[in-house]
Amino acid sequence: MSKAMPTPAQRFASGMRARKQVARKEHATLNRAICPVPALPVLFKAEDGRVPALLKLKHERMAESPFLFFRGAVPIIAADLACHPHTGILTQICGDAHVLNLGAYASTEGKLVFDINDFDESMRGPFEWDLKRLATSLILAGRAAGIARPERNAAVRAFVESYRRMMREFAAMPVLELTRFQIHRIASVQPMKSIFAAAKQATVERTLDKLTELVPGKNGRRRFRTELPILRRVTGREAKDVLASLEEYKRNLLPERCHFFAQYRPVDVAFKVVGTGSVGLRDYCVYFEAVHLAAGKGGKLTGAFSQPGFDPLFLQIKEEPKSAYAPYLAADPHAPVNQGHRVANGQRAMQFTSDPFLGYTGIAGRDYLVRQLNDHKAGLDLTKLNAPGLTAYADLCGEIFARGHARSGDPITIAAYLGDSDKFGRAVYEFAHAYANKTEEDWAALKHLIAAEALPRPAASKKPSTSTKRKGNKKR
Numbered sequence: 001m002s003k004a005m006p007t008p009a010q011r012f013a014s015g016m017r018a019r020k021q022v023a024r025k026e027h028a029t030l031n032r033a034i035c036p037v038p039a040l041p042v043l044f045k046a047e048d049g050r051v052p053a054l055l056k057l058k059h060e061r062m063a064e065s066p067f068l069f070f071r072g073a074v075p076i077i078a079a080d081l082a083c084h085p086h087t088g089i090l091t092q093i094c095g096d097a098h099v100l101n102l103g104a105y106a107s108t109e110g111k112l113v114f115d116i117n118d119f120d121e122s123m124r125g126p127f128e129w130d131l132k133r134l135a136t137s138l139i140l141a142g143r144a145a146g147i148a149r150p151e152r153n154a155a156v157r158a159f160v161e162s163y164r165r166m167m168r169e170f171a172a173m174p175v176l177e178l179t180r181f182q183i184h185r186i187a188s189v190q191p192m193k194s195i196f197a198a199a200k201q202a203t204v205e206r207t208l209d210k211l212t213e214l215v216p217g218k219n220g221r222r223r224f225r226t227e228l229p230i231l232r233r234v235t236g237r238e239a240k241d242v243l244a245s246l247e248e249y250k251r252n253l254l255p256e257r258c259h260f261f262a263q264y265r266p267v268d269v270a271f272k273v274v275g276t277g278s279v280g281l282r283d284y285c286v287y288f289e290a291v292h293l294a295a296g297k298g299g300k301l302t303g304a305f306s307q308p309g310f311d312p313l314f315l316q317i318k319e320e321p322k323s324a325y326a327p328y329l330a331a332d333p334h335a336p337v338n339q340g341h342r343v344a345n346g347q348r349a350m351q352f353t354s355d356p357f358l359g360y361t362g363i364a365g366r367d368y369l370v371r372q373l374n375d376h377k378a379g380l381d382l383t384k385l386n387a388p389g390l391t392a393y394a395d396l397c398g399e400i401f402a403r404g405h406a407r408s409g410d411p412i413t414i415a416a417y418l419g420d421s422d423k424f425g426r427a428v429y430e431f432a433h434a435y436a437n438k439t440e441e442d443w444a445a446l447k448h449l450i451a452a453e454a455l456p457r458p459a460a461s462k463k464p465s466t467s468t469k470r471k472g473n474k475k476r
Helices: 008-021 024-028 041-044 052-062 065-071 074-082 126-143 149-171 175-179 192-201 205-209 234-253 256-262 337-351 388-408 413-420 423-451
Strands: 090-093 102-106 110-114 125-128 212-214 222-224 233-235 264-272 285-288 292-293 300-305 312-319 359-363 366-372
Touching: 008 413, 024 423, 041 074, 041 359, 041 423, 052 065, 065 126, 065 423, 074 126, 074 423, 090 126, 090 337, 090 388, 102 192, 110 192, 110 388, 125 126, 126 149, 126 388, 126 423, 149 388, 149 413, 149 423, 175 388, 205 212, 205 312, 222 233, 222 264, 222 285, 233 234, 234 264, 234 285, 234 312, 234 359, 337 359, 337 366, 337 388, 388 413
Parallel strands: none
Antiparallel strands: 090 125, 102 110, 212 222, 233 264, 264 285, 285 312, 292 300, 312 366, 359 366
16 A cells, blocks of 8 residues: 555644754855865866867856856755755755746747746755755846845845745645646736747747758758857767667657657757856757648648748757756655656656657767757846846746745645745845855856966766666765
8 A cells, every 4th residue: 555645734744843954044054164165176077078178168158247157056056055954845946946047938739838947957855945046046137237235135035935925825725726726927027028029039930040051952951050169060970879869759758749749850960059057068959840731722732742941840959967966865766767857857847837849868878858949938138137127027936936846845844844934035035145145256266267277177078877777875
């Protein structure tokens, strides 16, 4: 027989007991003395195995601003959070929570939705780690936009209060009502109007124009452009390996989605540099076209095939190493071996609706996530951010993260821990302010190394072990 589910009263009591493990006010603490490893060596160690030629670009992007440094510095905050006590209340965490890792994208039904949209670091972890990271990003984004400290404080407090309020609502909801919960106010929240407008423009046709070009003398056939170092056409053995990986990908798609995918044929392959923290990981794009009949006058089928490129699809095949949090948390015995599978599971657990072509595969001993590329994706524009917009956006982020954590964890336990006061919110703000200061110091240290040409020499990329054995990590 399966183990009996704890009663709501027992789950509530568990949340109250967690306060004895870490009092809510203790979340304000950032004690650098108990984190023995300096920040930058942690960052450089996490880059082992990446494409060495791209690490210079990664560091240059991180050096542009403290916020961009923070985007690429998940290994640093993972190590810092792990040095401090945590609640032990586990849920699926995004892991890379920051204000630009929420955005608009197209749902399975073709409607625009807004949700968390990056899960490279996702795994089961303490719920508060996501909140501390996103709160820090609000401080850094506010500083970048020239927003005063009182307004940045208000944004963080709005974020945590929204999370606390909604978690209390989710704790009282029937299970199926929670799984169906939608946030209907999104379109009215500043600055969502501009985000959705940008998402409507991010069509597959625009991606086609941006990433591909016509092949001379090939009657409309298209191929990827080469725009080094960002985009490079892939041919030969490398392209064959990428296309061969689609067989494993198809085996883990739902049958009806596999049927739709089978109607597309691959046309070309490229290597694409994406993001900030992901630079140096292997990231491939595959351009597909569907072949179908063309309609003539009056909508009648003519029997003639449509021109190539009329029905394009772009899939991203992105390398996924282990989460930066994995060294600090006990290994989940139910976690998949393939790290792309881990990321896909985290995405499905936290999002209200996910990419219909979401899946995973492997290439040459490395794990990969598969998803659509640029399916109406758009996010916050920091250059247009003002104080009211930051607070309104933070309030929405709190509701979205509460929903994601409640869907994949225990909302009763989390709600009991948070309680009815703003103690937790005040503490998280103090932590976020202190961690934003630390981030600026770490950013300055990276800039100094770049200026002095003293960055460590990238190690040659090594082929990973193909062993499927997982080694458990001891909890710190």
